[in-house]
Amino acid sequence: MPPTSAPSLRTGERPGRNDRPSEDRILATPSGDAFVVLDGVSTLSDDRPRGGWYADTLGKLILDCLASGPGVELTEVLHDAISAITREYALTPGASPAATVSVVRLGDTVVEAAVLGDSPVVVTGHDGTVKVLTDTRLAELVETRPQAAEYRRRLAAGSGFDDGHHRLLVELRDAQMGWINRPGGYWVAEAVPEAGRQAVTATWPRAQVAQILAATDGVSSAVDDYGLYSWAELAAACRADGPQAVVDAVHAAEEQDAHGRAWPRYKQSDDKALAVLDIPPTG
Incomplete structure (x- = not known):
């Protein structure tokens, strides 16, 4: 039986630094049946960071691929989108900006997700169970x-x-x-289309899913590295206070550890993006 009401997507975003725009992106289809979370990565030689441009452009291509082939496997969607951006902008492996990608697609009977890089997807069931899809x-x-x-x-x-x-x-x-992008190493969206086919994927019955979220590592570090939340606690905080409040709380905690002594990490504060899709029960 089809759903009785529409899913609702809420987001939270914040740059890691006030003097530099975020390179994280959240994009969604107009119908709200799919969304993409990306964490752009610039090359070390870039005078101007291009990771945000790459994430934005690739995210739009992923949405185009989703719209043109609703039955296509998410790994093929990623492959085709990476192929398109690589071809159109003549990107070169090893000298291209890159991005981690999480894609979530909501079907009539299933919820699908694909993760390429360290931007996990977390599913909360109507029974309270929590499942995490990570790369x-x-x-x-x-x-x-x-x-x-x-x-x-x-x-x-x-x-x-x-x-x-x-x-x-x-x-x-x-x-x-x-x-990067080789067997035995790790895979990320860059200028090697095969990376898309190496994404980690999962499928869940839609009737069992109450909430599905995707986060860049600026948010997931609160669970994986800082111990501020468990995934169940972070999901509950999103329901109670909203994803923007969670993003702000993580950022505030990093500011209190400005020198990285409590939580030794890559940078003082990373860009943060958190998307949460609430899925009503089926009738």
């Missing part, structure tokens, strides 16, 4: 690099986000680039 390949790779352990040690010791911290991040980024 941990980059995190697993980073954990093996000595630079990651070193920058955390320095921050915990009180060095702050200084030049030495920046040097370690450049070294870490260079090491990551040797494993």
